[in-house]
Amino acid sequence: MQDWPLFEVFIRSKNGLSHKHVGSLHAADAHMAMQNARDVYTRRNEGVSIWVVEARHITASDPEDKDALFEPASDKIYRHPTFYDLPDALKHM
């Protein structure tokens, strides 16, 4: 059980529109990871849907690259949708 891979767990809550990362766990395979996620992360009625993904399949950005990746966006406030009126029909923005 020492060599069980790490899985990342994402839960969609009752009112949520998207899955949110809630934590990680160990399991022998995806099927067990799903059961474990149910037992570890939805005990208090937190979710209506679970995603599990083996952590090694996630490609993460390097914290070292933080400035190059994100700094350029910080002074471009015109990219925020606050400069025009949203039509009423548009939900979830």
Next chain:
Amino acid sequence: MQEFTRQSILILADNLMILGQRLGEWCGHGPILEQDIALTNIALDLIGEARNYYQYLAETEGKHEDDYPMLRDAREFKNVLLTEQPNGHWGDTIARQFLFDCFHFHLLEHMVASSDQRISAIAKKSVKEAAYHLSFSGDWVIRLGDGTEDSHQKIQRSVNKFWPYWMEMFTPTEAEQHAIQEGILPDLNKVYEAASSKLESVLAEATLIKPEGQHSRKGGKEGFHSEHLGYILAEMQYLQKSYPGASW
């Protein structure tokens, strides 16, 4: 409430209470954190289900639900012998759980149609939990059986070890027979057929051999228990016996 109904309900409730207590012993000792939580979740499910039955009895008898688990002696407990057997190793606990879940899930599935509305409602509520328990324990039987040479041998031995306790669950006592006639309990033969077919399909997938032999240990449902129950009750009832009426 008729005495045969009362006896039949005690069997249902005590099975869940004692097995829940047994599984609770794993808390903090599971082979891995996630499985530790899984087993204690099941323990809490079972104890919660037991409470539903105790509450039903308490309401009709003017007692408190805690009186049943906390103030009765071993002889008055009606759980099947399987549920009081020690946890052993992980495979033992899984095998014991799987045999019980095969029985319990299919019992509930049929008991939804009980002529007693309260029991029908409890069954309806519990059957979803039992379905998960059965899928959990069944998956583990398959994992271990179809796993390594070592795990295969160990889980086969565990299944063999608990096999003598299998039939007690499906063999009605006089009280249960009466309850079946009245439609309060489902026909245990039908439950047996459904449970057996599930058991066989899981054992086959796990590459395990279904034990042979009709030899069966029973008596629990009549209050005749193995030595183990006394120790469970000693621990479970310690507080109420030392400090009667204690609450928080």
